Amino acid sequence: MTSLRILSLATVALLCGGFALAAFHAPMDANEGFVQKIFYLHVPLALVALGGFVFGAVAAVQHLRSGDPRHDLRSYVAIHLSLVLGIAVLVTGAIWAKASWGIWWEWREPMLVSFLIVFLLYCTYQPLRFSIEDREKQSRYASVFAVTAGAFVPLCFGAVRAAESYIHPQTFNSTDNLPGSMWLAFLVCLAGMTLLFVTLWRFEIAHKMTRARVRSLKRRLGGVDDPVVGRSAAPQLSSP
Amino acid sequence: MTDNLPDNGGYVAAAYLVFLALLLVYVAIMAIRLGRLERELTQLDELPDAADHAARERAREQAPA
Numbered sequence: 424m425t426s427l428r429i430l431s432l433a434t435v436a437l438l439c440g441g442f443a444l445a446a447f448h449a450p451m452d453a454n455e456g457f458v459q460k461i462f463y464l465h466v467p468l469a470l471v472a473l474g475g476f477v478f479g480a481v482a483a484v485q486h487l488r489s490g491d492p493r494h495d496l497r498s499y500v501a502i503h504l505s506l507v508l509g510i511a512v513l514v515t516g517a518i519w520a521k522a523s524w525g526i527w528w529e530w531r532e533p534m535l536v537s538f539l540i541v542f543l544l545y546c547t548y549q550p551l552r553f554s555i556e557d558r559e560k561q562s563r564y565a566s567v568f569a570v571t572a573g574a575f576v577p578l579c580f581g582a583v584r585a586a587e588s589y590i591h592p593q594t595f596n597s598t599d600n601l602p603g604s605m606w607l608a609f610l611v612c613l614a615g616m617t618l619l620f621v622t623l624w625r626f627e628i629a630h631k632m633t634r635a636r637v638r639s640l641k642r643r644l645g646g647v648d649d650p651v652v653g654r655s656a657a658p659q660l661s662s663p
Numbered sequence: 664m665t666d667n668l669p670d671n672g673g674y675v676a677a678a679y680l681v682f683l684a685l686l687l688v689y690v691a692i693m694a695i696r697l698g699r700l701e702r703e704l705t706q707l708d709e710l711p712d713a714a715d716h717a718a719r720e721r722a723r724e725q726a727p728a
Contacts, residue, residue: 440701457670468682514681619686637703641703
């Protein structure tokens with residue numbers, strides 16, 4: 424619990440520090456002006472969300488190899504959190520697009536559409552889990568999905584970066600298109616966002632593990648038997 | 664609000680507020696789940712007391728008058 428507290432404090436410090444650097448230290452962009460400040464929120468969010476999907480795939484591989492339900496839980500929570508961040512990416516991206524290009528969305532832009540495709544693909548993860556009643560099958564099929572979709576994420580991202588961009592800026596295509604102070608602010612924001620993901624992930628894992636232990640204790644004490652009624656998309660840890 | 668902000672400052676504020684709102688909703692959901700877990704723990708805490716009470720009642724009933 425102490426490590427979670429330290430992690431939470433470090434997250435708050437890094438995120439606040441990153442946003443402060445973005446607001447006061449990083450220079451105003453020559454082309455976009457103040458609107459470019461959304462970059463320090465939108466890009467770290469997108470990178471961490473995509474990284475979370477890949478992390479979910481890695482945990483799913485571990486689940487398929489070992490059969491340990493805790494890896495399934497790790498994969499489930501990572502994908503669930505990445506979806507929440509994905510919503511933030513789409514909304515902040517739309518706001519930035521409106522401010523910069525005058526439109527909320529551009530269907531001809533591969534970067535936007537590919538992110539939407541990845542997001543919608545992962546939106547089917549929860550319904551897929553929910554549709555399978557058998558717990559063992561549910562976790563295995565979900566892991567196979569997580570691995571396949573997770574492999575699709577870097578492929579899709581790489582293909583889009585290699586493709587000709589329509590209007591979306593290609594920020595990291597060379598090392599000199601971002602001044603040092605902008606890089607610093609961006610890296611601190613990225614570190615803060617990564618820590619935010621790790622903190623929320625660990626909180627949710629701790630919550631689900633504790634709930635499983637409480638339910639198991641209830642059963643063992645012979646009190647209120649509280650089995651999971653009906654279907655659930657969330658992985659169920661087996662009672663010791 | 665935009666009087667004190669540079670051009671298009673409202674959009675920047677909106678983007679950061681959306682992020683903050685999402686984070687707050689997530690934390691609120693976690694707090695509700697934590698409250699549920701605490702209720703379950705309270706139930707668990709009361710289980711041994713209830714079992715002791717039931718055992719004492721049984722012993723009293725079985726004791727010769």
